[in-house]
Amino acid sequence: MNQHIKTILWIAVAMLGAFAVAGIALNRGESINALWLITAAVCIYAIAYRFYAAWIAAKVLVIDETRATPAERLDNGRDFVPTNKWVVFGHHFAAIAGPGPLIGPTLAAQFGYLPGTLWILIGAVLGGAVQDMVTLFFSTRRNGRSLGQMARDEIGMVGGSAALIGTFLIMIILIAVLGLVVVNAMKHSPWATSTVAATIPIAMIVGVYMRNIRPGRVLEASIIGVVLLLLSVVLGGWVDHHETLRPLFDHDGLPLAYAIILYGFAAAVLPVWLLLAPRDYLSTFMKLGTIILLAVAIVILRPEIHMPAVTQFVDGTGPIFGGKLFPFVFITIACGAISGFHALIASGTTPKLLGNERDIRMIGYGGMLLESFVAIMAMIAATVLDPGVFFAINSPAGVVGKEAVDAVAKINSWGFAVTVEQMQQLASDMGETTLFSRTGGAPSLAVGMASIFGSAFGKELLALWYHFAIMFEAIFILTTLDAGTRVGRFMLQDLLGNFNKKLGETSYTPSVILTSSIVVAGWGYFLYIGVIDPNGGVNILWPLFGIANQMLAAIALCVATGILVKSGKLRYAWVTGVPLVWLVTITTTAAYEKIFSADVRVGFFAAANDMSAKLAAGLLPADKAAVAQQLIFNQHLDAYLTLFFIVVLWVVILDMVRLCLRYLGGKPVLKLSEVPHEPSRLVENWVRD
């Protein structure tokens, strides 16, 4: 009887989900309600988690509840600690969900709400969550070894080195593009700049409080921090209206970029407890609070989605970034659908805390579903705006023109209604001087969130909501930026340690300063180029990040597929093999287009040649001509980087295929490095009690 009720319940969930998906996919009328997106997402997640994830756990991975995890076997009270599954889930989710799932969907909304939404849902369920879960599982069975080490142990030296170099380069590009997003949000906005600046001393106050005043009182310190952060938003408004303070925080892009570069260096060198650790706590609380608030607001308000399901920009003429729907929607939304970066968290930190293999499904698969849900909400926040407004905020000046009248005319010519007055009214509602060409995704997401919060909880506070959203995005973009710089520094020190022992010591000051400078200079260069690029650096940097990130995901899936084949589970190899084939297809196509396309908005070489020709003919205006040489050099650099990524990817794939063929042909291969079975004492005790 009970069984029947369950069956009926799941059939109902499936039907509701199918109905919702059909609703959003087939609707060609005026506009649809955001609630349909939420319904479709929740139903799909529930079914995927209940059936697909459970099937993978039981049949493909054969999770063994009685087997001791590394946390139990190697428990040292520090790195390896069996931890409550909710605590691990919290750590894991806080680590995987950064600004990526917010920015990617916002940029991809130029194609309309449908392509991005479908990719977020299908990609997460069949790709991203599977990748996170199997990587977590394989790493757990190998004493929590990192992705790079697993690649070396299971596939060979080539795969291992590729994973390491790939990780380092992704870090550099990711930090640059995130820095660019913050710079674009703060440009000539004293309110945003002063609020973001205030987050630094606030994090320090919280750091000193947790270290010296009341050690370890995480909640107390976080409450103090969150209250101060909210105050800083209000005080930012006061600064904005103050005659002498206002000019102090009113800057162009370049000075802000230098400030961010300087900050990144300081954060990498300063002790973690002072800035990084407290900022991390604050960002976790802000993230959870804001996401829950956003979900509640969407459910209360049930906003209409104004963006069409599919826009004409699927043909590759989009203003935010160039390139056709296929493959660029799939690399623009990386985090939120599938992200190689997650494999680094799922191998390494998280497996060392797992108390029982049973929790792998909830933490690996469930954690990714939750991140995917964050991406859906970002998509909603971006698409509830009037499309004309959305494009006015996100189109770079180089595409639509510097003057408001030109920009509006250009956007109207695409068939999206917007007026100069409307944009002026919106900017003044949000407490800004202008909202034209605020590229990067952060400002439009903030406008979307502010209008949702404003309609649900009071319209008169729009400017406060807007700057609250900017602060919310900035705080965990900066968390990724400073932690990433630090991690890059560790990786570089590790590498240099092979040549000079002293340079490899993480506490040796000259080495710390040297390696931090190299890492900061690396992303600082890309950030600089992004800021001076009149077409908005996001057009160049975000696809580069997407390609790199999906390449790392493909490496992770390669390792997993290789292990499945070597374990004699060829018939289940499609579980990781299908997303792998898809990722290789989109990454290779995207890289091919970025390198060889003749369209100057897509191809790096095409853009460089175009600019050289214009420069030689004297067609460029003076300000553009001054930076043209650097932009040309950078286009070439980006093209070679893309080429490098794709070569690395194919080397790893061919290595994996070679390994599988050897195994299937009965020839010797690298042995499985799985740790032998040991019964769990934790489970036994639990059974005895």
Add this chain to the structure above:
Amino acid sequence: MFKKLWCFVRHVSGDDAYEQYLKHHAEFHQATVDTPPALSRKAFFKLWQDSKWKGINRCC
């Protein structure tokens, strides 16, 4: 009910880490001659934070 919820929040946020550590210490390292005494709250927290910030700990 509220007490349970509060305990859960404290546990998930890591607020009760030191109490958990003391419990663990009392249970598994009974005061014999050669076991070191439990760390102070400050020393424990330092250690906990430093170890948490080794390696890659943040994503996109």
